[in-house]
Amino acid sequence: MATFDNTHVKGWGGPWTEQKLDCFTRYVKAYLTIMNAYREKYHWKLIYFDGFAGCGDRKIQEEAVDNTIQIFGEEKVDAMDINLYQGAAERVVRLEQEMAGFDFYYFIDKYEENLTRLELKLAGYNTKGRKIFRASDANIETRNLAQAMKKDAVTPVSDSHPYHLKTLCLLDPFGMSIDWETIEQLAGKSLDLWILVPTGSIISRLIKNDGTLMYPETLERYFGLPQEQIEGRFYTKTYETDLFGEESERVIKTKNVIAEIANLYCEQLGTLFPYVTNEPLVLYNRNNVPIFHFVCASFNKTAVKMAQEIIDKL
Numbered sequence: 001m002a003t004f005d006n007t008h009v010k011g012w013g014g015p016w017t018e019q020k021l022d023c024f025t026r027y028v029k030a031y032l033t034i035m036n037a038y039r040e041k042y043h044w045k046l047i048y049f050d051g052f053a054g055c056g057d058r059k060i061q062e063e064a065v066d067n068t069i070q071i072f073g074e075e076k077v078d079a080m081d082i083n084l085y086q087g088a089a090e091r092v093v094r095l096e097q098e099m100a101g102f103d104f105y106y107f108i109d110k111y112e113e114n115l116t117r118l119e120l121k122l123a124g125y126n127t128k129g130r131k132i133f134r135a136s137d138a139n140i141e142t143r144n145l146a147q148a149m150k151k152d153a154v155t156p157v158s159d160s161h162p163y164h165l166k167t168l169c170l171l172d173p174f175g176m177s178i179d180w181e182t183i184e185q186l187a188g189k190s191l192d193l194w195i196l197v198p199t200g201s202i203i204s205r206l207i208k209n210d211g212t213l214m215y216p217e218t219l220e221r222y223f224g225l226p227q228e229q230i231e232g233r234f235y236t237k238t239y240e241t242d243l244f245g246e247e248s249e250r251v252i253k254t255k256n257v258i259a260e261i262a263n264l265y266c267e268q269l270g271t272l273f274p275y276v277t278n279e280p281l282v283l284y285n286r287n288n289v290p291i292f293h294f295v296c297a298s299f300n301k302t303a304v305k306m307a308q309e310i311i312d313k314l
């Protein structure tokens with residue numbers, strides 16, 4: 001397995017972060033509007049699950065950066081950005097000021113210190129829903145969530161009606177921290193997933209021009225596909241014979257690698273979820289290079305339709 005050590009990063013994100021958060025907040029609002037209309041009738045309990053919750057601002061500690069981003073460059077932010085910044089957690093919790101929110105909020109981050117800071121920041125928001133902060137690995141906690149959702153139709157002590165769990169899950173790591181095996185656990189659940197795929201910031205750089213992959217095991221773990229299949233997706237091999245009858249191999253790399261990475265990940269999601277956004281949100285860096293694709297997958301057709309409409313309007 002590839003190891004990408006953390007190095008010093010003072011700030012992160014840029015206009016693309018804002019666009020991602022704007023898209024996601026619009027979705028959460030639309031999601032809650034629909035869920036609120038039916039939650040009583042169908043005995044739903046709504047869970048918000050944020051696997052990479054962060055500390056609530058952009059000035060993160062150097063050890064808080066998950067694997068790869070610092071290897072391939074980072075986006076700097078200025079002090080103004082840092083002060084004005086509201087992460088996904090704050091934006092979601094804040095929605096309770098205008099509408100009924102989630103019954104449970106799960107905030108996961110690998111670093112205890114991040115969660116302490118986040119908890120402090122969110123303490124200013126009085127929510128009806130219970131906020132749970134858990135310092136742990138997102139892969140472990142996402143699998144725990146999937147386990148909990150298996151026990152759907154739990155009967156609460158004070159109520160004779162069983163309730164059904166509905167989850168909105170955000171996984172927005174910097175890097176390739178989420179294993180495909182983790183995503184597989186979410187299949188078949190009443191769950192909407194938004195996931196950030198580091199298509200241009202990291203993955204495209206692992207697909208080298210010479211027809212070989214850098215860190216093939218990391219790519220296998222990320223896509224849930226064997227190395228040969230990943231290679232087959234990005235390289236075409238042709239064989240040429242010269243005048244003396246010598247055969248040589250020629251490798252041609254797929255033209256639009258970044259878009260192809262997004263297609264491959266979406267196709268993989270499509271094997272687990274019946275609905276996936278056809279055109280994910282493409283996030284560009286300041287040089288207009290696509291660095292991330294933000295994808296929505298769900299068991300529910302309306303959810304993805306709604307997500308696609310939001311993306312298309314941005």
Ligand SMILES: C[S@@+](CC[C@H](N)C(=O)[O-])C[C@H]1O[C@@H](n2cnc3c(N)ncnc32)[C@H](O)[C@@H]1O
Pocket residue numbers: 051052053054055056057060063064065066067086087088089108109110111114136137138139172173174177
């Ligand atoms: C992109 S930031 C999160 C941004 C946040 N969602 C927001 O809206 O402000 C990524 C966070 O993931 C945390 N992290 C990195 N690897 C992790 C892992 N394997 N499990 C859980 N958290 C992790 C880092 O500590 C960092 O705070």
